[in-house]
Amino acid sequence: QVQLQASGPGLVKPSETLSLTCDVSTDSITTGYYWGWIRQSPGKGLEWIGSIYHSGSTYYNPSFKSRVSLSVDKSKSQFSLTLSSVTAADTAIYYCSRLDSGVYGGVYIDYWGRGAQVTVSS
Amino acid sequence: DIIMTQTPLSLSVTPGQPASIFCKSSQSLLHSDGKTYLYWYLQKPGQSPQLLIHELSSRFSGVPDRFSGSGSGTDFTLEISRVEAEDVGIYYCMQGLHLPLTFGGGTKVEIK
Numbered sequence: 607q608v609q610l611q612a613s614g615p616g617l618v619k620p621s622e623t624l625s626l627t628c629d630v631s632t633d634s635i636t637t638g639y640y641w642g643w644i645r646q647s648p649g650k651g652l653e654w655i656g657s658i659y660h661s662g663s664t665y666y667n668p669s670f671k672s673r674v675s676l677s678v679d680k681s682k683s684q685f686s687l688t689l690s691s692v693t694a695a696d697t698a699i700y701y702c703s704r705l706d707s708g709v710y711g712g713v714y715i716d717y718w719g720r721g722a723q724v725t726v727s728s
Numbered sequence: 729d730i731i732m733t734q735t736p737l738s739l740s741v742t743p744g745q746p747a748s749i750f751c752k753s754s755q756s757l758l759h760s761d762g763k764t765y766l767y768w769y770l771q772k773p774g775q776s777p778q779l780l781i782h783e784l785s786s787r788f789s790g791v792p793d794r795f796s797g798s799g800s801g802t803d804f805t806l807e808i809s810r811v812e813a814e815d816v817g818i819y820y821c822m823q824g825l826h827l828p829l830t831f832g833g834g835t836k837v838e839i840k
Contacts, residue, residue: 622813650821654829667828701776708822712765712783714824718776 608632610719612702618726624689626722628702635678638659640705641685643676644715647698657705657713658685692726699723730754730823734832741811742840749835751804751821757784758801765825768806770795772817772833780819781806813839 615624628641635641638653656666658676666674680684689696699721707713717723731754741747757766768781779788781797784804794809808815816839821832 616769650794652822652831654827654831665827669828708761708765708783709764710761710763711759712763712824713827713829714765714767714779714782714822715769715829716779716782716788718778721776 608704608717609658610702610704610717612700612719612720613715615723616723616725618692618696618724619728620693620726622693623689624696624724624726626687626700626702626724627684628686628719630683630685630704635680635683635685640665640707640713641678642703642705642715644701644703644718645698646701646721647695650698652709653698655687655689655700656722694726697724697726729828730757730826730830732821732823732832734819734821734835736835737833738836738838740838740840741808742774743778743813744810745839747808747811747837749806749819749821749837751799751806751832753802753804753823755794755825756801757804757825759825764800766797766799766804767822767824768795769820769822770815770817771820775817777820801819808837811839815839 609631640657643655649711701721703715704717706716764784769777771777785797818834
């Protein structure tokens, strides 16, 4: 079973950039899966942020517009999230995850990492 | 975006009794390949969500057979045949047909 662990600063100031990294263990980040981020807040529930393939191909939720960027570091078996210009509304638990897909369609999260609490406050 | 709506918001169940959770999507989740891309997750207290059901009705690895998923088009049901104490938590449906992936608001299941 894949193990995923998110890490990063727990406190970010408004207007600054949130950065989180996810370590992927017991699995190769170059296997045929996507890797992604989901956040959970009391106000908005579960929100899919975006996903990335080991080749660098990305898919983002348009709700985050141009604020979000995902990257992957195959040598470290890590993938990362940056979210710029944060506000209090970005306060949430951030989960990194593995995503699987069907042959012809359908995408889903099959494994979730332990979440990382991020608070946006001055 | 596809909107996912769950009912009820909460459910209190006697151990050993059945429970049903409902989910409705704003558009059909049936793909041209014949599969329905509807998923169910359980978030136990203090834990990350875990996958229970994929593609409408297939149980994920290790999921007990008391959990079953059904439905078609836009209306879906998760059934627990006999609720156990370990089943408490918040259940979420999710659609995987179109990006962005979207989730229902959750149904909290408690034990009486």
